[in-house]
Structures are given as C-alpha cells and as structure tokens.
Amino acid sequence: MGNGTPIGRVRGLGSAHSGSHHWLLQRFTAIGTLVPALWLVGSLVAMGDRSFKGVHAWASQPLSAILLGLLVLGSFWHARLGVQVMIEDYVHETANKFAAIMLLNLAAFAGAAFGLLCVVRLALGA
Amino acid sequence: MLVSILHRVSGNGLAFAGLAVLVWWLAALAGGEASYDAFVGHATAWYGRVVLVGLTWAFFNHLVSGVRHLVLDIGAGYELERNAFWSVLTPIAGVVLTVAFWAIVLLA
Numbered sequence: 001m002g003n004g005t006p007i008g009r010v011r012g013l014g015s016a017h018s019g020s021h022h023w024l025l026q027r028f029t030a031i032g033t034l035v036p037a038l039w040l041v042g043s044l045v046a047m048g049d050r051s052f053k054g055v056h057a058w059a060s061q062p063l064s065a066i067l068l069g070l071l072v073l074g075s076f077w078h079a080r081l082g083v084q085v086m087i088e089d090y091v092h093e094t095a096n097k098f099a100a101i102m103l104l105n106l107a108a109f110a111g112a113a114f115g116l117l118c119v120v121r122l123a124l125g126a
Numbered sequence: 127m128l129v130s131i132l133h134r135v136s137g138n139g140l141a142f143a144g145l146a147v148l149v150w151w152l153a154a155l156a157g158g159e160a161s162y163d164a165f166v167g168h169a170t171a172w173y174g175r176v177v178l179v180g181l182t183w184a185f186f187n188h189l190v191s192g193v194r195h196l197v198l199d200i201g202a203g204y205e206l207e208r209n210a211f212w213s214v215l216t217p218i219a220g221v222v223l224t225v226a227f228w229a230i231v232l233l234a
Contacts, residue, residue: 027196027199030192030196031196034189034192034193037185037189038189041185041227044231045227045230045231045234052155052159052162052163052166053159055155055162056155056162059152059155068152071148072148072149072152075140075144075145075148076145079137079140079141079145082137082138082141083138083141083142086134086138111145111146111149114149114153115148115149115152118149118152118153118155118156119152119156121156122152122155122156
C-alpha cells in the first residue's frame with residue numbers, strides 16, 4: 001500500500017461497503033415514484049372537470065392525498081440520489097462537491113417538506 | 127449511448143424543473159381558487175405549454191428508459207440484437223407517449 005497517489009492510498013483497503021446502498025435505494029425509489037406518478041398521469045387524463053373545484057375535490061380525497069404524498073416523497077428522494085450522481089460525475093474539487101451536495105440536501109428536504117405540507121392542507125380541507 | 131444521455135438529461139430536467147412545477151401546482155391548489163387560476167394562466171400560456179410539453183416528454187422518456195434499466199439490472203436483455211432493439215425503441219416510445227398524452231388531454 002503506497003501513500004502517494006490517491007489510488008495508491010486506497011489500494012488494498014477493499015470496498016467502502018456503502019456504494020451498493022445508494023444503488024439499491026435508487027432502484028427502490030424509482031419504483032416508489034413510478035407507481036404514484038403513473039397514477040397521477042392516469043388521473044389527469046381521466047379527469048373530466050379540470051377546473052379549480054374539480055381538481056380540488058379530487059386532491060382532497062384520502063386516497064389522492066396519500067398517493068400525492070407518496071409521489072412527493074418518492075420523487076424528491078429519487079431526484080436527490082440522481083442529482084448526487086451527476087454532481088459526483090462533474091464536480092471534482094472536494095470543497096465544491098461538498099457544498100453542492102449540501103445544497104442538494106437542503107433543497108430536496110425543503111422541497112419535500114413544502115410539498116407534503118400542501119398535500120396535508122388539501123386533505124384536511126384548509 | 128444516446129439512451130444513457132437522454133436518461134440523464136430528462137432525469138435532471140425533472141429533478142430541477144419538474145419538481146418545481148409539481149410543488150408550484152400543489153401549492154397553488156392548496157392556496158385557493160385565485161392562486162390556482164394564476165397557475166393555470168401560466169400553464170396554458172404559450173411558454174407554459176412549452177415547459178409542460180418538455181416536462182411530459184422528460185417524464186415519459188425517463189420512465190421508459192428507467193424501466194429498461196430495471197430490466198437490464200436483473201441481467202436480462204443483453205443479447206446484441208435485443209439490446210439494440212430496445213435502445214432504439216425507448217426514445218421513440220417516450221415521444222409517442224408524450225404525443226398520446228397531449229392528444230388525449232387537449233382533444234378529449
């Protein structure tokens with residue numbers, strides 16, 4: 001094991017034991033987003049009344065609220081994992097990479113929290 | 127290679143623009159009739175239509191090539207001919223589904 005080049009420092013240490021976790025989560029959240037997203041597209045296509053009243057009544061139903069909530073959770077989670085891969089591919093400077101992934105986490109959690117709040121307000125008839 | 131690039135482009139397009147529009151739509155709906163009408167005003171304007179058609183294409187393209195990824199992940203579909211067939215079909219299917227969606231929404 002050398003201590004000069006980056007590859008020399010990690011050679012012989014074995015796997016980091018965390019890469020496959022990200023990879024698996026990417027697949028699980030893909031399917032977790034696929035189901036409510038297809039349901040949303042189907043609902044939008046089938047919806048007869050797309051005025052405020054019609055859409056509001058539809059979104060306030062318990063089943064709609066649950067699936068909209070799952071869509072918000074799944075899509076923000078899946079997007080967070082996917083954008084992380086893009087950042088790791090294109091941002092090589094360590095501090096910039098750290099900052100970019102931190103901003104990504106803040107934006108993903110804030111967006112998901114706001115989206116869930118909107119769904120809850122709709123469901124509880126605010 | 128094109129399928130892989132399109133998967134990344136459509137995925138990141140959805141992550142940035144798609145999720146912003148999704149949250150905007152939910153917030154406008156939760157905000158009441160006035161805010162929802164303002165959202166619909168932008169969504170049905172020409173620039174809104176351009177963005178929404180782009181996002182639905184990104185959605186269907188990412189969906190179809192994502193399902194292709196899931197199939198490849200379980201170790202199926204690596205035969206040369208079958209792999210080439212689906213890699214040609216996925217971008218076409220993304221466009222066809224986008225056209226079908228808007229045809230139903232606008233004409234039905």
